[in-house]
Amino acid sequence: MLAFVSRILLLIVGLYLMPLGTHALWWALRDDVAPSWRAADWSSAKLLPAASEAPQAIVAVYAARVGRWRGIFAHHTWIVVKEAGAGTYTRYDKVGWGSPVRTNGWAPDGRWFGNAPHPVVVIEGEAAQRLIPQVRQAVASYPYQTFGAYNAWPGPNSNTFVAHVVRSVPELDAALPPTALGKDWQPWRDIVGLTPSRTGIQVSLGGYAGIALGWVEGVEVDFMGLVAGVDIRRPAIKIPAWGRIGMDPITW
Template sequence: MKYLYLLISSLLISACSNNDWRTASREPAGIAPDPKQENAAVIEFYAADAFSWRGWFAVHSWLAVKEKGASFYKVYEVTGWRVKRGQPALHQYQTKTPDRYWFGSKPEKILSIIGPKAEALIPEINAAVARYPWKDEYKVFPGPNSNTFPTWIGLQVPELNLDMPFSAIGSGYASKK
């Protein structure tokens, strides 16, 4: 029994002391369509386990859109450390690899739309992003946070039929506006 306790304790301690975020993988997961290969419009929503022990029960989520014929994705993401630095929580950037590991955790697609439907919905998504009411706010619980943002976009663009994972803590906050 003593050895079992030591084994379990060791596993828990090692899980809590996850890799340093500065050295954790941010490599592409290889699950997004390559913009060089895919000419059609693309909408992708991703979720990956949150960093360190938070990943035991929560995910971080983000979305990416690629216009028809574009050679890059526009990624929209909300992070708390931006607010701590005096920047907006909502950040957008361009990349060819929107499916990067979230500080060591491989993302999963929670929604993927490719083709004419994506082409029609991207302007609606972009307009909804511009109206996001918590651009400068971040609170782990109850929100607004990284899971509030994609959920709110899904509520604004119901044709997406977005179904966020159970572990998207903060997604319920989106229904407040």
Template sequence: MRFFRVLSILCVVLFISACSNNDWRTASRQPAGIATTPNEDNRAIIEFYAADAFSWRGWFAVHPWIAIKEENATEYRVYEVIGWQVRQGLPAIRQYQTLTPDRYWYGSKPELLLSIKGDKAAMLIPKIQKAIALYPWANEYSVFPGPNSNTFVAWIGLQVPELGLELPFSAIGSGYAD
């Protein structure tokens, strides 16, 4: 009986700490200082990032995204899959342009999974863009087992094996692309 009481208290404390994480509206989206700005490097750049998912989901899973900067481009183009977009009738794939592709994912600092620069990046960018255009679950999203943001990045890695992309164990849903 005492064991279950201690376990219950521990669960409540963990639940409260998870729920009191940041409000997504006020959580940090600041640059992490990992990426070079486009005016610092005119080469083509491909970077894959992942950060802990928001709130309690971050205990188990990451959210990944892809940043591409073509040679002499003034901004990166970022591609990611977002579940709320599908619930609003929009495509799962979100893309936007930015100077800072390494922004915190709602309070979680990103990790650089892969960086390719120069001629190899320039050669691979069209292949990545083709794979994005052919993504078979562009209008679907499911946290588990997928398709989700990890499925999207895994799909790109499978379509463009020259990347040599390796996702972390916590990329739940990456196996959905196999």
């Protein structure tokens, strides 16, 4: 029994704590981390064309590292939509201050605490136009959008919100980054269910631990919000704190 426990502890240290520690060291050596909310750059990263120059419908999900020490292990994700011919984008975020579901609080492709975002999924044209009503309905139906219905860890948080939209609109065909802390949170009554893409099975123990096996998500093992795994569809490994390393996961 003691030997078994020792092996489990070694596995946790090697698979989760060592990557976390090395990424923390790398993060501490950076000289471009914004020291505060006010000092951070929140401007557009110029990933999206001006709405007036893009007549097509667009649906996108973006992710960016969060601020200060939390960026060691976590990304923040959000959703952007624009109907065909619309002159503006609409951005949806779940945040822990003010109105929990924020609409157009920041530039649609804005930096987050100075960290440039990267696209998780971008869909354009007729396919996007068909999905936009479903996305808006999913945003409106999010069950944890009242004041106080936010828990940074293990959830529900900003990434739980985006995972809800992805789960409600599986045609997005998106897998959130392994560092999207809170994406795997589910209430205890829903321990076993489908992955957000509905292409596999997910087991979630209140966001503290879990496993997901899906064609879109790949294989993911969650321990205290840190995720390790592999992606078979778009070959890559998922390393706690470091994130995904391998083929670009974005779907266009």
